[in-house]
Amino acid sequence: MSSSFVDTSFHVRYAETDAMGIVHHAAYIVWFEEGRSAYMRACGLPYSEVERRGYWFTVAEVRARFHTSARYDERIVVRTWLTELRSRGLTFTYEVRRVADNALLVTGETRHICVDHTGAVRRIPQDLLAALRPSEVTNISKEGQ
Amino acid sequence: MSSSFVDTSFHVRYAETDAMGIVHHAAYIVWFEEGRSAYMRACGLPYSEVERRGYWFTVAEVRARFHTSARYDERIVVRTWLTELRSRGLTFTYEVRRVADNALLVTGETRHICVDHTGAVRRIPQDLLAALRPSEVTNISKEGQ
Amino acid sequence: MSSSFVDTSFHVRYAETDAMGIVHHAAYIVWFEEGRSAYMRACGLPYSEVERRGYWFTVAEVRARFHTSARYDERIVVRTWLTELRSRGLTFTYEVRRVADNALLVTGETRHICVDHTGAVRRIPQDLLAALRPSEVTNISKEGQ
Amino acid sequence: MSSSFVDTSFHVRYAETDAMGIVHHAAYIVWFEEGRSAYMRACGLPYSEVERRGYWFTVAEVRARFHTSARYDERIVVRTWLTELRSRGLTFTYEVRRVADNALLVTGETRHICVDHTGAVRRIPQDLLAALRPSEVTNISKEGQ
Numbered sequence: 001m002s003s004s005f006v007d008t009s010f011h012v013r014y015a016e017t018d019a020m021g022i023v024h025h026a027a028y029i030v031w032f033e034e035g036r037s038a039y040m041r042a043c044g045l046p047y048s049e050v051e052r053r054g055y056w057f058t059v060a061e062v063r064a065r066f067h068t069s070a071r072y073d074e075r076i077v078v079r080t081w082l083t084e085l086r087s088r089g090l091t092f093t094y095e096v097r098r099v100a101d102n103a104l105l106v107t108g109e110t111r112h113i114c115v116d117h118t119g120a121v122r123r124i125p126q127d128l129l130a131a132l133r134p135s136e137v138t139n140i141s142k143e144g145q
Numbered sequence: 146m147s148s149s150f151v152d153t154s155f156h157v158r159y160a161e162t163d164a165m166g167i168v169h170h171a172a173y174i175v176w177f178e179e180g181r182s183a184y185m186r187a188c189g190l191p192y193s194e195v196e197r198r199g200y201w202f203t204v205a206e207v208r209a210r211f212h213t214s215a216r217y218d219e220r221i222v223v224r225t226w227l228t229e230l231r232s233r234g235l236t237f238t239y240e241v242r243r244v245a246d247n248a249l250l251v252t253g254e255t256r257h258i259c260v261d262h263t264g265a266v267r268r269i270p271q272d273l274l275a276a277l278r279p280s281e282v283t284n285i286s287k288e289g290q
Numbered sequence: 291m292s293s294s295f296v297d298t299s300f301h302v303r304y305a306e307t308d309a310m311g312i313v314h315h316a317a318y319i320v321w322f323e324e325g326r327s328a329y330m331r332a333c334g335l336p337y338s339e340v341e342r343r344g345y346w347f348t349v350a351e352v353r354a355r356f357h358t359s360a361r362y363d364e365r366i367v368v369r370t371w372l373t374e375l376r377s378r379g380l381t382f383t384y385e386v387r388r389v390a391d392n393a394l395l396v397t398g399e400t401r402h403i404c405v406d407h408t409g410a411v412r413r414i415p416q417d418l419l420a421a422l423r424p425s426e427v428t429n430i431s432k433e434g435q
Numbered sequence: 436m437s438s439s440f441v442d443t444s445f446h447v448r449y450a451e452t453d454a455m456g457i458v459h460h461a462a463y464i465v466w467f468e469e470g471r472s473a474y475m476r477a478c479g480l481p482y483s484e485v486e487r488r489g490y491w492f493t494v495a496e497v498r499a500r501f502h503t504s505a506r507y508d509e510r511i512v513v514r515t516w517l518t519e520l521r522s523r524g525l526t527f528t529y530e531v532r533r534v535a536d537n538a539l540l541v542t543g544e545t546r547h548i549c550v551d552h553t554g555a556v557r558r559i560p561q562d563l564l565a566a567l568r569p570s571e572v573t574n575i576s577k578e579g580q
Binding site (some may be wrong): 311 | 461
């Protein structure tokens with residue numbers, strides 16, 4: 001698939017650190033979610049709109065590999081790609097870096113299934129599929145998205 | 146009001162600590178919620194049942210005072226009282242202690258308003274009021290609730 | 291004290307919502323922390339620098355009043371004032387609003403004590419006090435801080 | 436390796452739910468941590484003791500597969516196995532179930548590296564290795580750990 005990506009950037013929150021003095025590993029899973037939220041906003045299809053349409057992209061699998069740790073107040077950038085888009089599901093891939101030195105902190109993927117609000121698996125409607133297609137996304141790097 | 150209380154106990158989770166090496170102050174707000182969940186289960190009126198009946202006890206105010214800090218893996222007990230019960234709202238009061246030395250960690254209160262699922266303020270139904278009345282609650286201290 | 295304030299803005303994260311469909315009340319306590327982090331960065335004294343100097347502004351009290359609820363993906367702004375600055379402590383005051391309609395969501399305060407890394411109460415060093423003084427802060431509204 | 440496992444059980448916290456009405460997927464990552472904390476306590480080697488000895492079992496990789504969703508107040512059990520134990524690292528495997536119907540909610544693994552407090556990779560000391568060896572652990576199912 002295309003190499004279109006979207007960057008979103010923020011500071012590490014104190015609440016995201018743990019007693020090791022670094023960002024707790026579960027915080028990155030939340031940051032992945034921030035990454036795909038930013039990706040979808042950049043597509044012109046905010047995830048809140050998907051929900052209003054009666055669908056959820058429920059999380060079927062998460063995987064994260066931790067390379068380097070980050071600390072409170074450091075500026076972070078999450079780069080998100082849509083690496084798979086199928087009729088009933090999609091996969092996002094993430095790279096989390098520290099802005100100051102571009103150090104690679106964490107990489108990961110999340111796999112999602114399209115369900116309706118009863119939980120039944122559903123085809124992603126054509127217009128949503130079209131909006132998500134990476135060719136529709138120009139690479140976007142925004143501070144403070 | 147009566148001095149009936151309910152105790153609930155658990156270990157500090159690593160994710161609840163922060164870079165100071167101690168429990169992050171926002172974790173206690175979540176523990177207060179655990180305290181009132183345990184209180185309501187002990188009343189025979191789990192909060193999930195309140196929701197099924199079409200009501201929410203939405204949080205109108207939170208207050209917490211931090212006395213001593215806690216660390217990962219320490220055993221904690223949250224003691225909860227219902228200190229006010231009105232037709233449209235209620236107030237819970239909390240004491241959070243470390244089990245090992247009974248040190249007082251945090252005290253606080255949360256004030257709640259009864260709303261329906263449209264957000265409109267509503268009277269608490271009589272049978273729910275009756276179940277919540279502290280006289281109906283015997284003091285309960287449970288490990289591992 | 292002066293009415294200097296600092297604004298910081300971000301989107302509601304999905305992880306910050308709860309089963310009521312709205313932002314969980316404990317998330318605002320974390321947002322207050324974001325507010326004072328932004329305030330201190332704007333002072334030229336990031337809190338990470340306070341820690342490097344050997345001090346913590348430990349949280350002694352939190353208070354929050356919840357007026358209106360927010361939802362996933364809404365843009366939020368936290369406005370922070372330093373409303374008290376004493377030799378051994380300080381108080382921040384917060385207003386959290388939804389950007390779209392400027393609705394007031396939550397107001398609150400946090401009271402802090404200056405301690406060293408052994409936990410002993412300490413005077414705030416003169417140069418830190420000087421940096422924090424609101425007259426040193428120009429009102430700052432930044433998107434995406 | 437041996438099939439020794441440790442169970443730990445608790446209720447879903449309201450703060451762990453999200454706007455889908457179910458437990459947010461990142462909460463399970465925290466529950467995995469609870470699972471391995473319980474496992475290590477059952478070994479007679481609480482993780483807090485590992486830290487006091489000057490080591491961290493830092494998280495190198497997390498993987499979770501989401502099968503069924505859970506809701507507020509449901510009773511959950513996390514079953515934890517130590518599935519790999521090497522000189523410089525270890526892997527835990529988890530099964531998260533709902534107690535009421537034994538439904539399998541989430542499965543996953545976390546891979547850890549032993550580092551000292553400077554972050555350098557280190558051999559796990561022999562006595563810690565011995566304590567962790569699954570043959571030393573009897574299967575333990577506890578409510579309310």
